[in-house]
Amino acid sequence: MVVTGWNNGAHSRHGAGYGFRVQTADRDAFFQKDWTSIQVELEGEEGTVDIALPGEAFWSENGAPLVSPAVGRWLRKNGLAPWARGNPPTFILDPIEGNRFRVRKAPRQRPAF
Template identity: 40%
Template sequence: MIVTSWNNGKLSDSGAGYGLKIDENDRDQYFKKEWDNVELQLINYPHIVEVNINKQSFWSGNCRELINKDIGIWLIENGLAPWKKGQPPKLTMEPISKNRFLVKPI
């Protein structure tokens, strides 16, 4: 699936406020409501990033972001953040096991 880099509008060198925006159809196809979290294997990042999806905002409305400061650190370290206004980078997010996904730049 293709996901979009996301930021809450507060650019932080700490990585806080960054995440990945998931398309509604992809969320419904690849994610399960019974999962408390998903694990992201960010390419060339030293550890697995665990992200909470056990929240109403992920499953309703327009807030389908996976948010974790490690995502922000990874985006910054790979030159993907910050980005020009209105041009967030697209990434691939591939399911590799139950609730684990491999994320890499396109």
């Protein structure tokens, strides 16, 4: 599934306030309401990051982002944050098994001519 970078507007150097925005259709297809967190493998990093699911807000009509300072540090380390307003980077979030996922940078698309 394709997800986008998310930030609360603060762009902290320490990674706070960063995460991923999941489309509601993907949320409904790949996430389960009884999960309280997910485990995410970040491309190029060892181990996983535990990201808490924001409860009812995540399952609301508009959804809520998956937020973690570890994600923010990874974005900044890889030159993916901060980004220009309204132009967040895109990623591929692959389900692995259960509540475990892998995230990788989406390939850059060539402009259409």
